[in-house]
Structures are given as structure tokens and as C-alpha cells.
Amino acid sequence: MRTLWDRGRDMKLKRRVTNEVIKKSLKGFRGYPVATVAYYGPDNQRATKVAVGIITHENAEPDPLIRWYSEERDARFDAEITKQILALIKEHQAVSVASVGTILGCPHEEVIDYPEGQSCPQCPFWANRDRWAGLAEE
Secondary structure: OOOHHHHHHHOOOOOOOOOHHHHHHOOOOOOOOEEEEEEEOOOOOOOOEEEEEEEOOOOOOOOOEEEEEOOOOOHHHOHHHHHHHHHHHHHOOOOEEEOOOOEOOOOOOEOOOEOOOOOOOOOHHHOOEEOOOOEEOO
16 A cells, blocks of 8 residues: 555656655655644645644654745745744754645634534545545545
8 A cells, every 4th residue: 555655755756856855755664753744725736724643653643833824825835934844844853754745625623613514614625535646425
């Protein structure tokens, strides 16, 4: 079974990777602590939210879990957000970074922003889509 590590490592980008966070994730699993970096947006073209969690050991919950938001530009390419993520990674001495560099889904949170079990009314692009594959469900 392919893991997120494999997806990140096998990513073929048409342009040179300039995001240092994504570059770190391409190195694969190197041990704990692990920084998990997930990008979210209203569609699969522009990330408006980044969530970063630090996992200290296997089966641990992320602590801390910090979110950044960017309405003006794609969060994956926002230099200030990237700088803050790298500082968090350094502060918590994360040995590995897990990120696929693609947008994983809607930036809104179920239960908090819309009712559980429903699609986000603000992000119709993600309705009936497998957020991991980015394809419409059959």
C-alpha cells in the first residue's frame, strides 16, 4: 500500500520545488518527531489554509496543531507562512516532515463551520470528491 511518504517522494512537479517545507517532505521518514503539513483550499488550485502538527511518537496526537490562513495568495507559496512553519519545525526539532504539497480538501471544519455529515456549502468543489485522490466519487 502506498503511503503519504511515497506520494510525496514520487511527486513529479513541472516546475522546480521552491517551498522549503515541501522539499523537506521529499526526504521521507527519518524518525520522530514528525511535522505534518496539510494544505487546504476552496478548490484544488489555491491553498488558503495550512495546518501543521507535531507528532512526537507513533500513535501520538499532534501537539501542537497550528493553522495559518491566507486569502490573498496561495499559502503553499507564501514566504511568511513558510518561514513560520520552518521556525515551528525547528523549535520542535522535527526530524521528518510529512506533506504531499497538494491541496487535501476544504479549509472549513466539519461541525465547527458546517453540520457533520454534510458537504461544506462554501466549497462546492469538494462535494462528492475523494480528498486524497481529488477525483469525483462514483
